[in-house]
Amino acid sequence: MSVKAWTYLFVGLSFCLYMFIAWRSRVRDTGGFYVAGRGVPAIANGMATAADWMSAASFISMAGLISTMGYSGGVYLMGWTGGYVLLALLLAPYLRKFGQFTVPDFIGDRYESAIARLVAVLCAVFISFVYVAGQMRGVGVVFSRFLEVDINVGVIIGMAIVFVYATLGGMKGITWTQVAQYWVLITAFLIPAIAISIKLTGQPLPQIGMGSPLVGDVAGSGMYLLDKLNLINADLGFASYTEPFTSPKWGKLNVFCVTLALMVGTAGLPHVIVRFYTVKTVAAARWSAFWALLFISALYLTAPATAAFARYYMIESIQGRSSEQLPQWFANWEETGLILWLDDGDGKLRYSARNDNEVFRSGPLSRAEIAELASAHQLWINSGASSVDPRNRGKAATTSGADGRLALRKKGLSGPDRDIIVLATPEMAELSGWIVALIAAGGLAAALSTASGLLLVISSGVAHDLYFRLINPAASEARRLAVSRATIGVAVVVAGIFGIYPPGFVAEVVAFAFGLAASSFFPILVLGIFSKRVGTIPAVSGMLAGIGFTAAYIIGNRFFGMPAWCFGISAQGIGTVGMIVNFAVTLGLTPFFSPPSTQVQDMIDRIREPEDAPPAVAIETASEH
Amino acid sequence: MGTNGSTSSQYWRANVRLMLGLLAVWAFAGLGCGVLFADTLADLRFWGFPLGFWFAQQGAIVVFVALILVYAIALNRLDARHAIGRAQKPQV
Numbered sequence: 001m002s003v004k005a006w007t008y009l010f011v012g013l014s015f016c017l018y019m020f021i022a023w024r025s026r027v028r029d030t031g032g033f034y035v036a037g038r039g040v041p042a043i044a045n046g047m048a049t050a051a052d053w054m055s056a057a058s059f060i061s062m063a064g065l066i067s068t069m070g071y072s073g074g075v076y077l078m079g080w081t082g083g084y085v086l087l088a089l090l091l092a093p094y095l096r097k098f099g100q101f102t103v104p105d106f107i108g109d110r111y112e113s114a115i116a117r118l119v120a121v122l123c124a125v126f127i128s129f130v131y132v133a134g135q136m137r138g139v140g141v142v143f144s145r146f147l148e149v150d151i152n153v154g155v156i157i158g159m160a161i162v163f164v165y166a167t168l169g170g171m172k173g174i175t176w177t178q179v180a181q182y183w184v185l186i187t188a189f190l191i192p193a194i195a196i197s198i199k200l201t202g203q204p205l206p207q208i209g210m211g212s213p214l215v216g217d218v219a220g221s222g223m224y225l226l227d228k229l230n231l232i233n234a235d236l237g238f239a240s241y242t243e244p245f246t247s248p249k250w251g252k253l254n255v256f257c258v259t260l261a262l263m264v265g266t267a268g269l270p271h272v273i274v275r276f277y278t279v280k281t282v283a284a285a286r287w288s289a290f291w292a293l294l295f296i297s298a299l300y301l302t303a304p305a306t307a308a309f310a311r312y313y314m315i316e317s318i319q320g321r322s323s324e325q326l327p328q329w330f331a332n333w334e335e336t337g338l339i340l341w342l343d344d345g346d347g348k349l350r351y352s353a354r355n356d357n358e359v360f361r362s363g364p365l366s367r368a369e370i371a372e373l374a375s376a377h378q379l380w381i382n383s384g385a386s387s388v389d390p391r392n393r394g395k396a397a398t399t400s401g402a403d404g405r406l407a408l409r410k411k412g413l414s415g416p417d418r419d420i421i422v423l424a425t426p427e428m429a430e431l432s433g434w435i436v437a438l439i440a441a442g443g444l445a446a447a448l449s450t451a452s453g454l455l456l457v458i459s460s461g462v463a464h465d466l467y468f469r470l471i472n473p474a475a476s477e478a479r480r481l482a483v484s485r486a487t488i489g490v491a492v493v494v495a496g497i498f499g500i501y502p503p504g505f506v507a508e509v510v511a512f513a514f515g516l517a518a519s520s521f522f523p524i525l526v527l528g529i530f531s532k533r534v535g536t537i538p539a540v541s542g543m544l545a546g547i548g549f550t551a552a553y554i555i556g557n558r559f560f561g562m563p564a565w566c567f568g569i570s571a572q573g574i575g576t577v578g579m580i581v582n583f584a585v586t587l588g589l590t591p592f593f594s595p596p597s598t599q600v601q602d603m604i605d606r607i608r609e610p611e612d613a614p615p616a617v618a619i620e621t622a623s624e625h
Numbered sequence: 626m627g628t629n630g631s632t633s634s635q636y637w638r639a640n641v642r643l644m645l646g647l648l649a650v651w652a653f654a655g656l657g658c659g660v661l662f663a664d665t666l667a668d669l670r671f672w673g674f675p676l677g678f679w680f681a682q683q684g685a686i687v688v689f690v691a692l693i694l695v696y697a698i699a700l701n702r703l704d705a706r707h708a709i710g711r712a713q714k715p716q717v
Contacts, residue, residue, distance in 0.1 A: 066682070073661060074681030081686045082655045087695045089644050093700070207683060224673035244663040256660045263655070283704060286697040293693055297686050304682040419679040530641075604673035608637050610707040 006437035007146045014184055014441045015161055018448070021180060022173045023167030030480050033170030034460050036099040036278045040175055042284040046291020048178035049275045051449035052187065054299055055131070056138025059185055059446035064418025067307035070233070070241040072250040074304075075292040078274070079262025081293060081300055086267035086287035086522075092276040094529045096285035097607040102457075103270045103278065103466040103521065110528040112600060113536045114470060119543055121465045123520045124270040126146040126456040128461075129495070129511045131271075135451035136499025139444060145423065146440035154498045158448060159496040166452050166492070167458075167485045171278060174452045181445035182295060188442025189299055189422075193306045200313060201225060206305035214312075214414030229312050236315070237353035241308070249570070257573030265514030265575055268521035271453040274460070282611045288443055309363035313428050315351060316358075322347050327344065329427035337362030337370060338423070339416040342404045345381045351415070360408040377404030436471075459488040512554050515571070519546035519578025527586060529608075532601050538589035550574055635709045636641040644701055647692050654680065 005147055031037050040048070058080070066073030082329075098106050103124060108117030136155050143154025165173045197209035202216070214221050214228060223231075229241040239246035245255065266272065275292075278283045317327050323341075326349070333339050340360040341349055351359040362370045379401025409415065426435045463484040468475050475483070520543050527534045554571045556562035566577055595601070658666060663677030671679050 071663070071681055074678075074685075077682055078655050078659050078685045080663050081689050082651065085647070085651045085689050085692050089647060210683075211671075211679070213673065226673055226675070226678070234657055241674045244660075244666070244667060244677055244681070252664070253658065256656060259656060259660055271635050283697075283701045286693075286700055290690070290693040290697045297690050300686055301683060605633070608632055608640075610636050610704040 001433065003433040003436050004147065007433040007440045010434075010437045010441040011147075013581065014180075014445060017180055018161065018165055018177045019175045022168045023067045025169040025172045025176050027160065027170050027172050027186075030101070030464070030477060030484065032172050033484050034456075034464060035274070036170075036172040036175050038278060038280055040278040040280075040288075042279055044175070044179050044288035044386045045275060045279050045284070045288040046295055048278075048310040048449075049272065049288065049292035050295035050299075051178040051445070052274060052275055052453035053296060053450070054185065054446055055450040056135055056142070056443060056447035058299065058303075059189065060138065060422050060443050061140075063303040063310070064421035065305040065307075066304050067311040067421050068415070068418055069250075070239065071244045072255060073245075073307065075250075075255055075262065076255050077257045077300055079259045079545060080266055081296060082259070083266025084289060084296070087276075087291075088270065088286060090526050090529070091267060091273065092285045093282045094441075094607045095150055095273060095525075096276050096279065097282050097609075097611075098603075099135070101274075101452065101464050102460045103273050103525075104198050105469070107521075107524060108465070108469065108600040109538045109603070110596075110600060111524075111539045112597065113540060116524075116536065116540050116543070117465060117469065118345050119540070119547075120521070121317055123516055125395070125461045127457050127516055128267065128271060128457045129491075129498070129514045131609045132297035132451050132458070132491075132495040133498030135447045135454070138447035139501050140499055142440055142443040142447065146437070155499040156495055158287055158444070158451070158499075159492050159558050162448055162452050163457065163492045164491060166455050166488050170484065170488075171274075171456055176280060176450065178449045181449040184445040185449075186295070186298055186444065188445075189306075189437040190302060191435055191438065192422075192426040192429055193302045193309075195414075195431050195435075196309045196313065196425055196430070199396040199429050200309055204279060206309070210305040225308060225312060229308060230550065232312065232315055234350060242313075246250050248434060251316065253567055254570055254573055257569045257576040260603070261518050261573050261575035261579075262514055262521045263517040263581055265516075266527065268517035269458045269463075270514075270517075270521070271450075273521075274457060275453070301370050306425060307421060310425050310428060314416070314421070317428070318349050319351055320348050322349075329352075329424045332427065333416075333420055333424055336367075337367070338420045339507040340370070340374075340408075342374070342377050342408070343381065344405070348378045355409070357414050357415055360413050361415065363411065363413045363417070365413075373404045373407060380404070385507070418436040419429060451495065455488050455491050457489040459484050460493075461547075462487045512551070512571075515550040515554055515575035515578060516547060518575030519550040519582050523582040523586060529604070532604050533588075533595050534586060534590050535593045535596050539594045540591055542582045542584075542586030545585040546578045547582045550578030553578075563575075636703065639703055640700065643696070643703075647696055650688065651692055655685040659685045 027037070029037075062076060065076065074211055081529075095103075098109075100109070100509065101104065104117050104120035106429050107120040108114065112604055115475070136158060139158030140151035143149045143157065144151045144352055147154075155246050165177050193206045194204055197203055197206040200214055201209035201211035201212040203212050210225060213224050226242050232245075233241050245252050276288065279288050281286050318330060330339065334341070338361055340362060342358055342360060343349070344356065344358060350356055365373075372439035380403055381401075423439065426439060461482060467478050467483050523546065524543050527539065553562075553566065553574045557564055557571045557574075568575065569577060658677070658680040660681070663681060666677035666680065669673045669676040674683075
């Protein structure tokens with residue numbers, strides 16, 4: 001069976017499974033729709049949270065990102081896992097005890113303010129839309145790479161699938177499909193990683209293989225993998241793989257700020273927080289935070305190992321080879337434009353960080369543009385202007401054709417596409433075709449599970465917080481459910497349109513989502529639980545100051561060429577400063593304004609009490625005997 | 626607050642103490658060993674890894690998982706103890 005046939009089979013089977021689960025878990029009330037009737041067991045919620053959290057980017061791009069970044073790639077590993085500690089210790093149990101349906105619910109009730117609720121809803125919906133656009137695009141990309149379907153058709157298929165199971169089952173349907181999606185994606189990720197670990201180091205555990213010496217008939221046998229990688233990187237002119245703080249962009253302060261911003265942002269992301277509303281008890285909320293991070297760590301501890309293995313093996317198997325000697329996977333992925341080779345005329349491939357680099361990627365360029373560039377490059381080689389002899393360089397102006405390497409370098413397209421690290425690993429490890437197909441199903445599972453969780457946040461934000469709590473508090477249960485379903489439908493379509501016509505600044509906007517979550521939600525949720533003194537006005541001012549600062553810095557820096565004046569902290573890391581601004585403004589203003597009402601103070605006491613304590617208000621009345 | 630105010634505030638103090646302790650470990654392992662001291666730890670070898678690199682890409686995550694496990698066990702125990710404590714006290 002061909003790889004393509006296997007891919008159709010796996011993708012088809014997994015989609016049928018998701019549909020079946022959706023049909024089995026359809027719901028009839030808003031409790032089921034928003035929080036799965038609070039009946040999800042802790043371990044299942046852990047899996048669902050893990051699938052919800054690990055997006056197309058975690059699955060397809062993260063290992064590749066780490067393999068080019070080396071040590072600095074740790075900011076994503078630590079940032080996207082460390083946030084769960086904050087979530088488990090500071091937020092999840094208390095928000096579960098509070099009950100209700102959404103994050104804006106807590107903010108609105110705790111701070112007794114419609115404005116606070118409105119700001120929270122707008123942030124939640126914005127963050128989720130930013131994220132979901134990337135997921136829909138991810139679905140399209142997986143379809144186009146593995147099945148040679150047009151990206152837009154892929155996006156539409158993805159939209160249809162999510163639409164069915166999200167509107168039918170709401171949170172309940174989403175939860176149980178996410179559980180299934182977790183297993184699809186983790187299996188797809190682990191098998192190639194284990195295979196390549198055994199091939200290179202003889203160790204079945206990639207985490208151990210990463211720190212082991214290389215074995216077998218590979219170059220550098222007997223040397224520790226990471227030492228060998230450092231040598232290769234030094235030879236090719238790249239920064240050391242394991243040495244920290246090698247580039248000015250990733251200095252110590254910036255690494256610190258980006259890590260902290262991602263951690264705090266993770267803890268403040270609404271689609272992750274709401275998952276903890278779905279379990280039965282507070283104890284289960286604590287346990288499910290543990291299960292979630294354990295399941296997430298299965299991928300996050302493996303990704304850096306895959307990154308190191310694949311980088312080493314990729315370079316070893318292409319460097320200095322002629323076109324006949326290149327491995328088969330190179331030809332396969334050359335077709336998709338993830339990796340391109342523009343020779344300088346010596347017939348041997350050279351990958352380096354210097355100007356003599358011959359390995360590129362097509363990036364946003366179309367097939368026609370690449371073909372044109374390649375034929376001009378061929379003409380340029382044939383004309384002899386490419387000769388290694390520097391005296392011949394001047395000839396290039398007078399001969400036909402053009403050095404394609406120069407053009408691609410100017411466009412910033414040096415080196416292979418980072419996604420190739422995950423996508424080509426099964427072929428590098430010489431696994432059979434069905435494993436490659438499994439990667440496609442895994443990538444789709446990762447994208448769809450995250451997309452559905454985000455769509456639910458958008459739906460509950462609009463239908464519950466905006467419509468029911470602010471616009472029409474008299475709405476009936478049936479009407480609210482209908483509005484929720486309609487909102488999810490509209491949200492799917494909008495997300496799909498973003499996927500088909502991606503805004504050119506998706507990467508920038510993702511930094512924005514984390515910065516916003518870090519500077520808006522996290523401080524005011526933590527203070528809302530751990531302080532009985534912080535009142536409405538300081539909290540709303542702090543939230544607006546945090547958002548305002550972070551938004552102005554990111555927009556100014558990314559779109560208007562404003563220098564990173566704040567100690568050189570990048571847009572990704574500025575959420576840390578935004579969070580400090582929020583805390584500082586809120587706590588600074590608190591002494592000048594009145595504390596929250598006794599009702600709210602009782603509510604805070606109630607969420608702080610051990611699990612089975614009766615509600616604070618009931619105790620008050622009972623004591624008046 | 627109410628009749629069992631002392632039980633509740635005892636419970637809350639124990640909870641906050643534990644939480645602050647665990648957060649200190651969190652900051653030390655992740656932001657400390659993984660980032661702030663990573664260049665110092667880079668000279669130490671841990672098997673085939675430079676130690677700073679290992680913390681940033683492996684160690685910190687393992688510590689994070691362990692921290693949540695400790696918190697879940699300890700707090701659920703604390704909950705149970707206080708639930709029993711309250712049940713034994715005569716109701717007002």
